[in-house]
Amino acid sequence: MNAFADTILRWYAVNGRDLPWRRTRDPYAVWLSEIILQQTRVVQGRAYWERFLQQFPTVEALAAASEDQVLRLWEGLGYYSRARNLHAAAKQIVAMGAFPDTLDGIRSLKGVGDYTAAAIGSICFGLPAAVVDGNVYRVLARHFGIDAPVGTTAAKKEFTALAQKLLPADEPAAFNQGMMDFGAIQCTPQNPGCLTCPLQASCNAFRTGRVELLPVKKPAAKPVERHLSYVYVRFQGQTAIRRRGPGDIWAGLYEPLVLPSAEAHGIGKIIFPDGAGKTNFPEALANLTLADGLLLQLRTQVRHQLTHRTLVVDFYLWEPSARPKLPEGYFWVKEAELDRYAKPRLFELLLEAL
Numbered sequence: 001m002n003a004f005a006d007t008i009l010r011w012y013a014v015n016g017r018d019l020p021w022r023r024t025r026d027p028y029a030v031w032l033s034e035i036i037l038q039q040t041r042v043v044q045g046r047a048y049w050e051r052f053l054q055q056f057p058t059v060e061a062l063a064a065a066s067e068d069q070v071l072r073l074w075e076g077l078g079y080y081s082r083a084r085n086l087h088a089a090a091k092q093i094v095a096m097g098a099f100p101d102t103l104d105g106i107r108s109l110k111g112v113g114d115y116t117a118a119a120i121g122s123i124c125f126g127l128p129a130a131v132v133d134g135n136v137y138r139v140l141a142r143h144f145g146i147d148a149p150v151g152t153t154a155a156k157k158e159f160t161a162l163a164q165k166l167l168p169a170d171e172p173a174a175f176n177q178g179m180m181d182f183g184a185i186q187c188t189p190q191n192p193g194c195l196t197c198p199l200q201a202s203c204n205a206f207r208t209g210r211v212e213l214l215p216v217k218k219p220a221a222k223p224v225e226r227h228l229s230y231v232y233v234r235f236q237g238q239t240a241i242r243r244r245g246p247g248d249i250w251a252g253l254y255e256p257l258v259l260p261s262a263e264a265h266g267i268g269k270i271i272f273p274d275g276a277g278k279t280n281f282p283e284a285l286a287n288l289t290l291a292d293g294l295l296l297q298l299r300t301q302v303r304h305q306l307t308h309r310t311l312v313v314d315f316y317l318w319e320p321s322a323r324p325k326l327p328e329g330y331f332w333v334k335e336a337e338l339d340r341y342a343k344p345r346l347f348e349l350l351l352e353a354l
Contacts, residue, residue: 004143005168005175007198012178015185017042021049022177027099027124028059031109034116035086039079042184048077059099063090071252071342078345079307080250085111101125114160122172130163131176132156135183141215142187145204151218221308229314230350231257231295234335235323241341242329249306254341256350257318257330298353304346315350 016022019042021033032052036045055073056062062070067087074083089109093099100106101124107117114132121127130136137150140159148155168175186193194206205211233240233256241254299315326332333341338351 002166002168003202004199005166008178008182009168009171009174011186011198012174012181016177016181017185020046022123025124027101027120028093029053030123031089031099031112031116031120032086034119035082035111036077038082038116040077044077048074059090059093062087063094067252068342072340075342076345080253080342080344082111084252099124103127103129119176122176126172128167128169128172130160130167130172131180132160132163133180135181135187136163136179137215138189139179139183139187142192142205142211143199143203145208145210145214147214147216149216149218223305224309225312226309227312229259229316230255230346231259231316231318232298232350232354233257233324233326234317234319235332237335238332239335239338240326240330241333241338242331250344252342253344253347255344255347257327298350302346302349304349311346313346315353317354 019033021030024030029049033045033049036048036052040048051073052062055069056065065087067084070083070087071080074080077083089111092109096105100108101121103117103121106112106120107114112120118127118129118131121129122131134150137155137159140146140162141148141150144162146155146158146162148158150159163179166175186197192211194200194203194211197203197206200206205214240257242258243254244250244252246252296317296319297314298317299313302313302315304311304313
């Protein structure tokens, strides 16, 4: 065994994290953990993993669930395409008759890429496939002095080949999990434990004083700002919502009345009925067959960060005096039953503002 892999395995045997999905080789449970943890910290993801297994103890139960049920349980994790892919993949697995046990078979599942396939394959089936994620990039870049910018095709090819070369074929699961934990605990992004690192003597970055410079990151694109306004309609204990369609953020989730930016439609900070009993509503609301009422701004310029864009949002409360006709796609629900609908975090913030 190469000295690098031997050191990682010995370190992992002593310092590896005790995580519930590591106490099983059930591919369903392991796959579920990998999908949840793709964009989620372990401390948060663990509770979701436990709730999913409690509600859907088998892949058949998950496949038989409705998309609304899956999205509702996923609420709060973000990146909702993961939940939709999870549901679709569960149906694939059921159609296959069993969880696939080859890399190509695992990779054919919706939402599963090279990293996830290698993790499931090595942990559950002993397949000699190396994982390469952010932690692995960092450990390899520092130890071997690799300055290829992470995020590029060339870097992925180089790091994957190196990780595969280092992987001990007889212990792929322990090595892969050891690399992930080593990057998460020892070789951290900031303030790594270099003074106690068992790889210190052979670490290129430590020897050359480049620990804080590696790995080299590809310059991130500047997030694009997107402005919108949410209007919470309240009438006789009911409110209006719609389900977002495909092709945009939060597909399949429910949201209140949406307008383009408030500024573009002349909405002031507070809009009251005028003396004649008519309401000064913005032109964008004209198709709602408005009755007298009050449109009140609750919050303005709320900033909500997504991966590739920043949302700047205004929140409004509208309490019409007569039931308005809603735009196409919207429907009435009881306010007390809103918890039944999977909602983006911004909708939750609006509810808090109320």
